[in-house]
Amino acid sequence: RNEAGELLRFVGLVEDITERKRAELDLQSTKEHLQYLLTASPAVIFSSQIEGDYSATFMSENASTILGYDAENFIHNAQFWWERVHPEDRAVMNEVIPQLFAQGLYTYEYRFQHGDGTYHWLTTQLRLIRDETGTPIECVGYLIDITERKQAEDALRYSEQLYRTMA
Numbered sequence: 001r002n003e004a005g006e007l008l009r010f011v012g013l014v015e016d017i018t019e020r021k022r023a024e025l026d027l028q029s030t031k032e033h034l035q036y037l038l039t040a041s042p043a044v045i046f047s048s049q050i051e052g053d054y055s056a057t058f059m060s061e062n063a064s065t066i067l068g069y070d071a072e073n074f075i076h077n078a079q080f081w082w083e084r085v086h087p088e089d090r091a092v093m094n095e096v097i098p099q100l101f102a103q104g105l106y107t108y109e110y111r112f113q114h115g116d117g118t119y120h121w122l123t124t125q126l127r128l129i130r131d132e133t134g135t136p137i138e139c140v141g142y143l144i145d146i147t148e149r150k151q152a153e154d155a156l157r158y159s160e161q162l163y164r165t166m167a
Contacts, residue, residue: 068115086111
């Protein structure tokens with residue numbers, strides 16, 4: 001501007017942000033695809049603390065489809081999962097943490113009360129994550145509803161028992 005305040009010229013800067021915008025779009029696309037995979041997966045993916053109340057720190061949104069409860073229930077209430085484990089299977093849970101720390105990986109099966117009130121059989125696999133010094137920092141895992149497999153196994157056992165009785 002001159003002394004009278006009139007605009008004489010202006011200065012601008014032009015920067016090519018094409019690469020940054022492309023990277024942002026790629027990142028958004030990757031995030032959307034990952035969310036799709038987590039939602040469509042037959043497994044609920046989760047992470048949890050490895051001390052204290054072992055509460056969930058993440059749970060995939062497909063928990064509502066597979067377990068009948070929103071993921072937030074597990075994250076905001078550390079006892080939510082435990083309260084729905086079948087009473088006869090809770091003893092197995094006492095083995096989980098020691099085995100996980102000893103082996104770094106642990107798989108177990110148990111019954112869990114679905115949101116509809118029925119018990120479903122689940123298999124859960126946990127992996128202990130350690131930092132670069134070997135200190136445990138987190139547990140990640142997945143769970144799958146194996147109710148149909150368990151029912152088929154029971155039917156096969158019954159059929160075999162019936163056959164043996166008749167033979």
